[in-house]
Amino acid sequence: MAWQWFHRLGSPRWFYQKTSGWLPWLALASVILLVTGSVWGLGFAPEDAKQGNSYRIIFIHVPAAFLALAGYYIMAISGAIGLIWKMKLSFAVMRAAAPIGAVLTFISLFTGAVWGKPTWGTYWVWDARITSMLILLFLYIGVMALSHAVSREQVADKASALLALVGTVNIPIIYKSVDWWFTLHQPATIRLTESSSIDPSMFYPLLVMISGFYCTYAWTLLTHTRALILRREMKTQWVQQELAGEK
Amino acid sequence: MSLTDVQVQAVGARETPGFAALFKIEMLLALRKRADIANPLLFFVTVLALLPLGVGPEPELLAKMAPGMIWVMALLATMLSQESLFRGDFEDGTLEQLALLPQPLYFAVLAKSLVHWIATGLPLALLSPLLALMLNLPTEGYLCLFVSLFLGTASLSLIGAIGAALTVALRRPGLLLALIVMPLYVPVLIFGTGAVQAAIDGYAYSAQLAILAALLAAAAALAPLAAAGAIRISLDN
Secondary structure, eight states: OTTHHHHHHTOHHHHHHHHHTHHHHHHHHHHHHHHHHHHIIIIISOOBTTTBGGGGGHHHHHHHHHHHHHHHHHHHHHHHHHHHHOOHHHHHHHHHHHHHHHHHHHHHHHHHHHHHHHHHSSSOOOOHHHHHHHHHHHHHHHHHHHHHHOSSHHHHHHHHHHHHHHHHHHHHHHHHHHHHHHHHHOOSOOOSOSSSSOOHHHHHHHHHHHHHHHHHHHHHHHHHHHHHHHHHTTTSHHHHHHHHHHO | OOHHHHHHHHHTTOSSOOHHHHHHHHHHHHHHOHHHHHHHHHHHHHHHHHHHHHHOOOHHHHHHHHHHHHHHHHHHHHHHHHTTTTHHHHHTTHHHHHHHSSSOHHHHHHHHHHHHIIIIIHHHHHHHHHHHHHTTOOGGGHHHHHHHHHHHHHHHHHHHHHHHHHTTTSSOOHHHHHHHHHHHHHHHHHHHHHHHHHHHTTOOOHHHHHHHHHHHHHHHHHHHHHHHHHHHHHHTO
16 A cells, blocks of 8 residues: 555656646745845855855856756656656656756856856866766767657657666766876866855855755656656547646 | 578577577678678778878877877777667567577677677777877887777777667667767776876876776676667667
């Protein structure tokens, strides 16, 4: 009985109807958290002693990078669940997570470049973290490209889930090797943060922004998954009823 | 392609071809298509000959670029030849028969990857000192370049098999295969060039080679599993 919820997750219909109620709350939470975090972070948090106001991009950069990485694991784990338990829903989650994660990875790379110009004096450095984020972006794009290239939906689901899993095994290896490569090459020593800890007056707004990004991510993922479910189950009766009811 | 004849010839009366028999079949097939062995090598040499034309013939500049360029070209040559790894068997139905064997598909993939490495990676590694000479690589790097390519291209063959298996049912997998496989090649490339660079600079390079060997061990254990899974998925298509 305790596993009932898990079996129910196998039904896209149950998921669709269950999550309808969550969406407004998630959207509300995202708006509140993002607005609070931005106003606090951009307007009220103190200036950085070394970087001045330019550090404030951290309130976008760090949450985006957080979720870019977490998003890959969400994608890979839901792909694995799909492969193991043959669950339609988790494949839909996986497919929905790929473009969202790719966009977040791109945002974190882009904001990093913008931030890099005033602080490091250059847009791009082949630093360990930047390079591994770039490779993460390629991994996301690979999964997306594969899922679009295979014409049969079910095969595309399984193939991209497998690729996402292979990527999961590789991410730590890639990160370690790039880290090692970076220390081997010894470029100009650039450190992201000079001080080891971040001041609470900057940390709390950052925390608010991270939770805001998490809520927004959950909202986007749910919306995207629901759209995918509707398209995939187009021919079933409940979707017809659902769509008729909305008119 | 009279694969069944070859199969019968190689397997004889045994009911299920073991790893050795599969390896024998694949070797026979590879030896009969000699052009397929020559093409990656020619690609490797031709593209590296373009490098001095592009960046200029200064020996110092070439020496600085040589380890990285030789490694990147070896990587490309391996990857481009990988596209056809399962293609022939997929088109004539042999792949389905292999998947139906009572023996795990793992061994079939392992045999194919091994033969692919013998046909491409090994000749590339053997040819590398010649190219190193042409690109003016310092002599300290020769042995290390050979050993790192010897170990590294085997990993590349194994990892690339996953990509080849995922894209085998597609009509034109070329660029997609590159997109999928390239990020997975990154660690091998880093440690391969790292080893050669260390050797040139006069440092100990056994650590890098040990890591390359470790990557190969991991790839040999895991990559055929993933590729076998991918083949089963592709066969559903």
